[in-house]
Amino acid sequence: MAQLLIVDDEAHVVDRLATTVDWESVGIDQVYKAYSGQEALEQLHQFSIDIVITDIRMPGMSGLQLISEIKRQWPKTKSILLSGYSEFNYAKQAMQFQTEDYLLKPVKTADLLATVERVLLKLKQEWEEVISAQRMTYTLKEHLPLLRASLLQELLQGKLWSRQTLREKMSRLELGDRDWERFSLMAVRLDDRFGEFAEEDMSWKEYAVANMAEELFGGRYSLWHAKDAHDYLIFLLTPKDEAERDDPGWLERTASVLQSAVGVYLKGKISVLVSGAGAFPEDVPGFYNRSITAFRNRIGQEPEQFMRLEEKESEPAAIRSLDCLYEPPALIHLLEAARWEAVEERYKRIFAGVESGVSVSEEHLLEIYFTMASAYAYIAHKNGRLLNETLGTDYNRMTTGMPFRTVQHLREWAFRTLKSLQEDMAKETKDNRHSLIERIRSFIDENVTGDISLQSVADYVKLHPVYVSKVYKLETGENLSDYIQRAKMEEAQSMLRRSDEKVYVIAARLGYQRPHSFISAFKKTFGMTPQEYRDGQPQ
Structure with missing residues (x-):
């Protein structure tokens, strides 16, 4: 559901539009009110507003200045101008600010709702464009290395997916043109002088090692690599051709070439461990854990070591880790x-x-x-x-x-x-939320003739207004503004029954700056004007 902000220095216009228009019918969940351009900016800083309906001529900041600022700070928020001034000059300026529409007072409710519904549809289409397949494909390609590494890290740690789900993930990340069935693992540890580099230089060296591996192995194998939590570079390799499986020694020979090339061209030493072939993906975490154990127990801290992960190098059968x-x-x-x-x-x-x-x-x-x-x-x-x-x-x-x-x-x-x-x-x-709802309602009931707004309620319970609004709706099924309005109308009934105060006095005491707004809200709630209600009470 969307959120709407109404801005006008004429408070009765704001109150009437906020309380008498059926905004939910077009998809508006929450309506906020502001009585100046500056107050509108404060609301925009606090809430995620989708549409702003604003008057043009207001003291201080005009409506045109407001929508200009909105365009600068909240480019996704749409603006609709509402004014009694029909000069073409205003309309032309409004178009320059990419205002969605220009409506003249007094606006018909049906026209206003139709405009807001059209703007909401446009917003929806814009967001759909943002998440469209074409846009996502472009963004995906931009972040492919990071996304591939993240998926591999999860595999190394033993995260499980169904084979179909994993295949789809790998396909989206363009990890080979064929299904991975068998794989070998190569773990590379950067030794000696590599530790002397600054972090940014080290990242460049790691990138260089990965590129060198791609150059050496890429003709025969598809590579997939990531940096693990121990700062090792972990490569998974799967043969591009069935024939490559008949020459497992080629992997070890080429890994040895990589070790030599890094020494010559990057002036650093690496230790390398190469595994035999395993079933993908079920053997991945096991191969990885055994490789890390082999680095710890067999290679140790000695630089520029090379070894093969043997089949027998597994944990003792009698003691298994969980x-x-x-x-x-x-x-x-x-x-x-x-x-x-x-x-x-x-x-x-x-x-x-x-x-x-x-x-x-x-x-x-x-x-x-x-x-x-x-x-x-x-x-x-x-x-x-x-x-x-x-x-x-x-x-x-x-x-x-x-x-x-x-x-x-x-x-x-x-x-x-x-x-x-x-x-x-x-x-x-549940208890915390129930207690919060009770505190909110008590505050509203006790201050129904004072300043009651979402912000004042949020200030009282010391929580963010967006959270207050959402929790209230979640727990009660209604908007907080509906409860505030109902509390005001119930108090209005009581005042009309027990006192002879003028309607405009009661309206003012309930926070309505214009009696007309109060009368409209009362009639919408009870189907009669305040005076008709009073006249119908028994003497």
Whole structure:
């Protein structure tokens, strides 16, 4: 839904248009009001305004000056001029500022709504153009290296997609003309003098190494590379021709050439590790983790080393690491973002992995438990809660020695505590929002004859007005302005029943600067004028 700002130094015009026109019928969700050009700019700085309807002649900043400033600061915001002056000169200036339309007072509601609807359609078409396939293709090509590296980093860390989804992602990033089935991994560590370069120079050297690799391997293999968290350059290579698979030694020989070329032409040393062939994509994280382990355990800190990742260089079968417990996004981040379904899926994979293992040790159970418990504690404390308040009796298991000795008991505890945490956070969010709505309504009810606006309400609850507006709509199903208007009309009824004050006095007390605006709003709400309502009361 869109947002509209009405600007006019005649307050009754602003109030009447804001309260009596059925803006929702054309897609306007929120209407803001301003009584000067300067006040309009303040509103534009606070809210995301889609359309501005402004008078031309106003004290201080004119409507033309206002739309000129809007064009400069908010080029996507559309402007409609509304004025009683029909001179051609104004219309010509309006066109120079690319004003969407020029309407004369008094404007008919149907004409105004038709104009706003047309402008909203134009806005929609402009945004569709921004996200059009052609524009996206251009932007994609501009950022291809970064996007490719990001996808590879996720693969290295073990993120899973369906084969079809991954194929589509790779296709969009132009990663080869054929499906990747087999691959080899090459890890490159920049050694020695490379560490002496400044960060920007280092980036250039990394770029140069990647280009040299593309030059050497690109004739026979498709390459895909990224820089990992350890500052290694990780390359995946898949053969362009089936015949290349018959000569696995070519990869190692060419990797050795790359090592020599970097020394000669970049005056630096690199260590290189090359793997054998693996199945894509399922073997990618395993090959990567084994390569990093080999760098740590076999190559060490010695510069300009070269080795092949052998098939036998894997973890001992008796002791397995729980990789899925740490894969990105981390468990703590999933909980922080309240991604409950993703957490449940992670738990299922963790326990499926444990149960499929040859041996499950007490240490594995402790590792899972400590990871989950620390994530729970972090989330509870970040929300200003104690964990024992959230988990109840399940918290007691956490303070008594070895809490779980079987996978079954740990699994039951994990899912049960996750549900408790989810319910507690949902209740707290609901309670906080309910409390906020009550505070907002109390403020409006107590100040219905004073300055009541979205900004004044937001100032009272010390929150941003956009957030206040959205939360109120989310929780109640109506706009905050509707509640303010209803509160004013209910107070107007009460005033009309219990006092003999003139209608214009009641209008002023309710914040209407023109009695006509008050009468129009009252009639729209109750189907009769204030005087007709008063006359119909029993004596």
